[in-house]
Amino acid sequence: MMQIFSNRTMAFLGMLALLAGCTPALSPQAGRDLFSQNCAACHGGAGQGGAQVPNLTTLAQRYGGTYPQSMVLDKLDGYARGQNAYAGAEMPEFGHLLTGPLTRVQTARGLSRPLPQHIVALDAYLQSVQQ
Numbered sequence: 001m002m003q004i005f006s007n008r009t010m011a012f013l014g015m016l017a018l019l020a021g022c023t024p025a026l027s028p029q030a031g032r033d034l035f036s037q038n039c040a041a042c043h044g045g046a047g048q049g050g051a052q053v054p055n056l057t058t059l060a061q062r063y064g065g066t067y068p069q070s071m072v073l074d075k076l077d078g079y080a081r082g083q084n085a086y087a088g089a090e091m092p093e094f095g096h097l098l099t100g101p102l103t104r105v106q107t108a109r110g111l112s113r114p115l116p117q118h119i120v121a122l123d124a125y126l127q128s129v130q131q
């Protein structure tokens with residue numbers, strides 16, 4: 001087989017990618033799996049919610065027609081815990097989801113924010129299930 005790059009070139013390119021902080025995004029399936037493992041028990045297998053737990057497929061509808069990405073990211077990385085009208089019921093903390101490689105996410109107004117890959121994958125999954 002013809003080799004286009006030498007092993008040494010490949011190693012160098014790999015180092016550059018690491019230095020640039022390019023963490024490849026997790027697959028959409030990864031977000032779905034994380035949701036089943038960590039969220040479905042309360043929010044339902046399809047994110048449809050329950051008596052004390054909000055429906056996550058109507059986030060966009062309930063937040064003025066636009067998926068509320070900053071709120072979701074804040075909620076998931078713990079900044080927005082307990083800031084909701086659902087008295088008595090609270091989101092648990094997900095410390096283990098906050099570990100692992102970081103990836104940069106483009107947010108509103110051209111800003112970007114480094115976030116754990118798992119949080120980003122969950123956010124992408126939630127965006128994909130909006131009605």
Ligand code: HEC
Nearest residue numbers: 038039042052053054072075082084086089090091092122
């Ligand atoms: C123990 C039950 C429970 C688990 C597990 C849980 N949640 Fe929640 N979640 C809640 C409750 C209760 C609320 C409403 C109170 C609040 O916003 O803190 C909520 C609120 C939310 C909201 C805000 C919804 C809105 O309409 O404002 C998002 C987004 C969310 N959860 C995502 C998730 C994700 C993603 C996971 C898995 C990583 C998860 N939740 C796991 C109980 C849970």
